[in-house]
Amino acid sequence: MTQDTLNGPFRHRYLSHAALTRQLETWARDHPQLARLESLGTSPEGRELWVLTLGPEPDRQRPAVWVDGNMHGTELAGSSVALAVAEMVLALHLDPELLPGGWPEHQCRELREVLFYICPRLSPDGAEQVLRQGGFVRSAPRRTAGSPDRPRWRAENLEGDGRCRYLRRHDAAGDFVASPDHPGLMLPRRVEDPPPYWRLYPEGVIEHWDGETIPEPDWLADTPDFNRNFPWGWWPEPEQVGAGHYPGDAPETRAVIDFALAHPNLYAWLNLHTFGGVFIRPLVDAPDSRMDPQDLALYRQLAAWGQSLAGYPTVSSYEEFSYQPETPLHGDLIEFAYHQRGCVAQVCELWDLFQRLGLPRPERFIDHYTALDREQLERLAQWDRISNGQRLFGAWRPLTHPQLGEVEIGGLDANLGIWNPPPEILPSICDGLAVYWLQVASMMPRLVIEAVHCTPLAEGVHALDVTVANHGYLPSYGVQAARARPWNSGVEAEATTRGCRLHEPDRARRVLGHLDGWGRGLGDAAQMPWFQRSQGNSHQARVCWVILGEGEVTVRVASPRLGEVHRTIPIPGKSSTPGPN
Numbered sequence: 001m002t003q004d005t006l007n008g009p010f011r012h013r014y015l016s017h018a019a020l021t022r023q024l025e026t027w028a029r030d031h032p033q034l035a036r037l038e039s040l041g042t043s044p045e046g047r048e049l050w051v052l053t054l055g056p057e058p059d060r061q062r063p064a065v066w067v068d069g070n071m072h073g074t075e076l077a078g079s080s081v082a083l084a085v086a087e088m089v090l091a092l093h094l095d096p097e098l099l100p101g102g103w104p105e106h107q108c109r110e111l112r113e114v115l116f117y118i119c120p121r122l123s124p125d126g127a128e129q130v131l132r133q134g135g136f137v138r139s140a141p142r143r144t145a146g147s148p149d150r151p152r153w154r155a156e157n158l159e160g161d162g163r164c165r166y167l168r169r170h171d172a173a174g175d176f177v178a179s180p181d182h183p184g185l186m187l188p189r190r191v192e193d194p195p196p197y198w199r200l201y202p203e204g205v206i207e208h209w210d211g212e213t214i215p216e217p218d219w220l221a222d223t224p225d226f227n228r229n230f231p232w233g234w235w236p237e238p239e240q241v242g243a244g245h246y247p248g249d250a251p252e253t254r255a256v257i258d259f260a261l262a263h264p265n266l267y268a269w270l271n272l273h274t275f276g277g278v279f280i281r282p283l284v285d286a287p288d289s290r291m292d293p294q295d296l297a298l299y300r301q302l303a304a305w306g307q308s309l310a311g312y313p314t315v316s317s318y319e320e321f322s323y324q325p326e327t328p329l330h331g332d333l334i335e336f337a338y339h340q341r342g343c344v345a346q347v348c349e350l351w352d353l354f355q356r357l358g359l360p361r362p363e364r365f366i367d368h369y370t371a372l373d374r375e376q377l378e379r380l381a382q383w384d385r386i387s388n389g390q391r392l393f394g395a396w397r398p399l400t401h402p403q404l405g406e407v408e409i410g411g412l413d414a415n416l417g418i419w420n421p422p423p424e425i426l427p428s429i430c431d432g433l434a435v436y437w438l439q440v441a442s443m444m445p446r447l448v449i450e451a452v453h454c455t456p457l458a459e460g461v462h463a464l465d466v467t468v469a470n471h472g473y474l475p476s477y478g479v480q481a482a483r484a485r486p487w488n489s490g491v492e493a494e495a496t497t498r499g500c501r502l503h504e505p506d507r508a509r510r511v512l513g514h515l516d517g518w519g520r521g522l523g524d525a526a527q528m529p530w531f532q533r534s535q536g537n538s539h540q541a542r543v544c545w546v547i548l549g550e551g552e553v554t555v556r557v558a559s560p561r562l563g564e565v566h567r568t569i570p571i572p573g574k575s576s577t578p579g580p581n
């Protein structure tokens with residue numbers, strides 16, 4: 001490591017694209033044997049979509065895990081956490097003593113075989129605008145092509161202070177009142193509240209202004225949402241806001257789809273968002289009763305680690321994270337990664353603000369986002385004053401707006417404290433998530449040639465028996481949801497000879513199929529003492545060739561997902577005494 005602790009700058013502040021690029025380039029330059037930097041493509045504003053591959057021999061196919069962050073522009077903390085995972089993987093290779101908590105040597109050794117693909121910022125254009133002027137950007141600061149020219153709010157920094165906050169305008173029918181105790185905090189108006197009343201708008205201007213119609217701000221309309229643009233369960237607008245015109249029509253999401261297709265070796269996928277402090281897992285479109293029980297057991301294991309290592313609960317997207325009950329989201333990334341690419345895939349909404357405010361967990365986690373009452377809103381403002389350096393709520397000042405005339409400007413800037421954790425809290429979030437993801441990466445399947453036996457059958461004739469096995473936690477097919485996909489084929493073995501020859505040359509290549517892993521997740525009856533049992537030896541497969549003559553045989557065992565292992569076995573001549581090899 002170039003530093004003696006895990007202390008990259010991304011743990012303490014939110015990096016610009018230039019600073020993020022410098023960090024990645026520094027790692028690739030300082031550790032060329034471990035880190036390779038590539039671009040998945042270029043954003044419409046010309047920024048690279050970086051992916052850092054970590055692990056020796058990056059082109060040697062083997063099980064891999066993925067982390068992406070910041071696919072929503074405002075959600076900068078995802079970039080920091082993705083970079084923290086990269087930093088911890090480098091420590092795993094260079095100085096495992098630095099890993100928090102003390103990791104067993106055998107686990108570190110196996111983890112060093114895993115490839116990590118780190119894509120810290122999927123929306124560099126969105127993040128750059130947020131860092132430059134604040135305000136909200138869903139995925140990218142651009143309009144969906146062909147969206148109508150209706151009046152809409154566009155964030156613009158009217159005071160030139162680099163932070164987009166709010167506008168408030170006096171109105172006898174206003175729906176907000178100012179908090180008497182917390183300057184800058186606006187409260188939903190109650191019938192008993194005395195005037196003055198206010199209407200709230202984002203700091204900015206109205207595009208396609210007709211001189212009188214003030215549109216309701218809609219931060220999600222007419223702009224791409226990368227997390228609604230993936231192929232699985234994709235629906236068009238208006239049924240799914242932000243969907244785009246077809247799956248992958250945003251260059252950023254298309255780049256991820258293409259990378260995933262080119263990397264069948266991916267087994268686990270972490271898609272980082274903010275905020276909430278919760279892991280979200282499939283299914284997105286159906287209740288848990290419709291999920292494969294084996295996959296559900298795997299996710300129970302992840303949930304246990306998520307709680308103990310990162311401090312966040314795990315919820316099903318369908319059960320607890322659909323904005324309307326029984327109205328699932330369409331075209332999201334983790335569903336693509338789970339159903340189509342066979343990954344243990346999940347979202348993490350970083351930053352447990354609700355927990356910090358001491359709010360009780362509602363029946364459905366998503367209700368946290370709409371449930372704050374007046375007392376709890378004031379608790380937020382109090383937390384901002386005591387623990388967040390008053391980054392959220394600012395004073396109001398008069399302003400003459402170019403379209404609305406006399407208004408006040410100020411109030412909430414949600415970027416540091418709501419949409420993202422305060423930078424002071426980032427180090428502990430980075431540690432928790434990076435350790436968690438290393439733990440998940442420890443589940444990778446591992447293809448081995450377990451045993452080779454060469455047995456004489458007759459003069460100049462040998463039987464070559466090869467046992468291959470999966471020594472890892474996950475099965476070779478990843479998750480059951482994608483087991484039947486044609487590309488998700490199992491293991492094959494092939495023998496090539498030198499000197500000697502095969503008795504049946506057209507059977508040089510054999511299909512061995514999938515190999516189970518030893519892991520069964522949590523909550524499987526087979527683990528309980530009343531019916532404790534193993535899955536037989538379904539982690540192994542055996543293949544036998546009959547060899548004629550003296551020479552050597554190279555056995556290659558491979559699958560598109562597990563990569564390849566091979567061994568060369570000498571086949572003895574007539575005079576030697578053959579035996580186990």
Ligand SMILES: [Zn+2]
Pocket residue numbers: 072075273274
């Ligand atoms: Zn998000």
